[in-house]
Amino acid sequence: DTAVSQTPKYLVTQMGNDKSIKCEQNLGHDTMYWYKQDSKKFLKIMFSYNNKELIINETVPNRFSPKSPDKAHLNLHINSLELGDSAVYFCASSQVGGTYEQYFGPGTRLTVT
């Protein structure tokens, strides 16, 4: 059983389009995250949600909008895609107050042409 799953795995789209990436975790965790990993492997946190509430919002363009319909899901919607948005996006979850270990999804490779 997959603990943290993301769809799609690959996404190729043109500049200016709007796209969404979905994430689901079946671990019962209360906190979920979105990370962006660029071509140089630098992994940067974008957002963090705890019990459906936004608790961390790093310096990210407002074209990126996370949505958490429930504790098990955290989706990422990106408007007006730009070339610089090309990266691998990882979803992760953890249980605050637990081991603090983060469980990562397999990643979504977004390519903007």
Next chain:
Amino acid sequence: SQQGEEDPQALSIQEGENATMNCSYKTSINNLQWYRQNSGRGLVHLILIRSNEREKHSGRLRVTLDTSKKSSSLLITASRAADTASYFCAVFFLGYALNFGKGTSLLVTP
């Protein structure tokens, strides 16, 4: 935001040798964690060391933490080809988020 910064950026060794990678950070932490990322995959948690601990072992992994120097090291003993991956340190602060560095790419050749 504070990050873990790994050093070296890349390391190439032969099977059976030990691999050591270092991590430095800038401010206070609650704990520091090491993760492994195989090519094209998500990160996998390896080991966590709390700010009041100095050393921790897990199998062939040994992690040290020096909070006075704001640094940590990860030692992989008797490396195997399967250890080839990128290794990231992450600092845990404020209770909710981890900030990762750029990773150390480890190549273990037979």
